[in-house]
Amino acid sequence: MLLARLLGAAIGGGSLDLVTADGRRRRLGPAGVPALTLWLHDPGVARDLLMNPRLRFGEAYMDGRLSIKGGTIYDMLSLLMTDSTVQGALGRVLETLSPALRRLQQHNPMQRSRRNVEHHYDLSRRFYELFLDRDMQYSCAYFADPAMTLDEAQEAKKRHIAAKLLLVPGMRVLDIGCGWGGMALYLARTTGARVTGITLSSEQLAVARERAEAAGLSDRVTFELRDYRELAASNTERFDRIVSVGMFEHVGLPHYRAYFDAVRALLTENGVALLHSIGRLDGPGATNPWMRKYIFPGGYSPALSEVLPVVESSGLLSTDVEILRLHYAETLRHWRNRFEARRDEARALYDERFCRMWExxxxxxxxxxxxxxxxxxxxxxxxxxxxxxxxxxxxVHAERELALAASPPVHGARSTESAI
Structure with a gap:
């Protein structure tokens, strides 16, 4: 059975019971070891998985065409992601064509960028409140202490970034991809900076402006629905500091030069910028096809070898580089557990297929x-x-001072820590 051979290669040293739509059961891996059971409820699932497992497995799970017994989807993926080279027939073809396809998949002119952002970030605020921290930080937290709660680790992330920005009161700061406004509000409140946040999400813009008003910071923090390229083209102002957290993954390799050219054009001569992004430790790759189709269209997490040469050619100087390895794994673990604890509320907002997609x-x-x-x-x-x-x-000194000056509770966002 070809599918059994494909899955057997993926699971490495684990065990899996495969049950096909006709009721046949086959053990993959050593006997006598506790095994998860993968049930295929539709005869077409086996064919789909043989062709392109990286796309079709997630689709079949979303649609209820396959199910897992004896564990969760996390347990199953943990078993199957042991070997990242399993591609399937069509997957191998796409891998061969990957260099050419990547430029097309990551072509993100302004209108397409806005559509891509709307696809993911214009879900309701209520949905994201189900699993994010109280400040609605939708990016990697910083677990300075492994025992930190999600709220504490997200606050530590903001301190860590602020410390690298060398801020003093009155400085003008640009937040590219400001999300729901948490970073901009934090910088204004704790350092006295004047912050402009830009986003392509109408939903995020509305929430950010509401939060600034509720926090009494509307005189120091403004939010706009703008693309970084529009702002650079207008060439009307420069900023002492620029920060961008969790946005660079949406830029796309063909646009890196335009991005760093914009940062340079918008930065004062003695200015400092901080870029925080997901990346790859093992060199250039390709975005998972299921993730690209359903979660982050146009998205790509680059290797540093793809980023630093463009920085150098733009005329900017790299003055510090830090790698955060498992911090995002821990952040996602918190989000996953919190989402599962409030899954019924998510299903009431959307539907079962959406919840399975998010899981x-x-x-x-x-x-x-x-x-x-x-x-x-x-x-x-x-x-x-x-x-x-x-x-x-x-x-280190700046981070300690910010911690000692512990900011007051976040305004305009409901605490969700009790959901853990």
Whole structure:
């Protein structure tokens, strides 16, 4: 049976019971070992998995055409993601064509970028409140202490980034891809900076403006529905600091030069920028086809070898690089557990297929950081060599001062810590 051979290669040293639509059962892996059971409820699933398992497995799970007994979708993916080379017949063809296809898949002009953002981020605020922290940070947290709660780790992430920005009161800051406004509001509240946040999501824009008003920060924080390329083209202002957290994954390789050219154009001569993005430890690759179709159309997480040459050619200087390895795996573990605890509420907002899609996304994303070479990088950038101190000690001191000055409770966002 070809499917059994394909799955057997994927599971490595684990065990799996495969039950096909006609009721036949086959053990994959050693006997006498506890095994998960994969039930195929539709005769067409086997054919689909043989052709393109990386896309079709997730689709079949979403549609209820396959199910798992003896564990969760996380358990099943943990077993199947042992070997990342399993492609299927069509998958191998697509892998061969990958270099040419990648440029097409990551072609994100302004209108397409806006559609891609709307696809994922214009879901209701109520939905994201089910599993995010109280500040609605939808990016990698920073677990300075493994015992931290999600709220504490997200607050630590903001401190960590603020410390690298060397902010003083009155500085003008641009937040590219500001999300629901949490980072911009934090920087204004804790450092006295004046912040402009830009997003392509109408839903995020409305929430961010509402939160700024509720926090009494509307005089120091403004939010706009703008593309970074539009802002750079207008060439009307420059910023002392630029921060971008969890947005670069949506830029696309063909647009990296335009992105860094925009950052350079928008930054003052002595300015500092901080880029926080998902990346790859094992070199250039391709976005998982299921993730690209259902979660992040146009998205790509790059290797540093794809980013740093473009930084260099743009005229910007890399003044600090940090790799955060398992921090996002832990962040996703929190999100996955919180989502599962409030799954009924999510189903009331959308439907069962949507919930199964989100389960698959959170589980697969977490495992990509645990087993398949994904990480997060932070690159500090400047236009001049003297923009930052000679040694990194200033980051530690600034982070400690921000922690001691512990900001008050976040305004305009409901606490969800009790959902863990």
């Amino acid at each position: 698959f996304y959170l589980a697969g994303a977490e495992l990509s950081f645990r087993t398949q070479g994904h990480m997060v990088f932070q690159i500090q950038l400047a236009r001049s060599l003297g923009a930052v101190p000679l040694v990194r000690d200033y980051m």
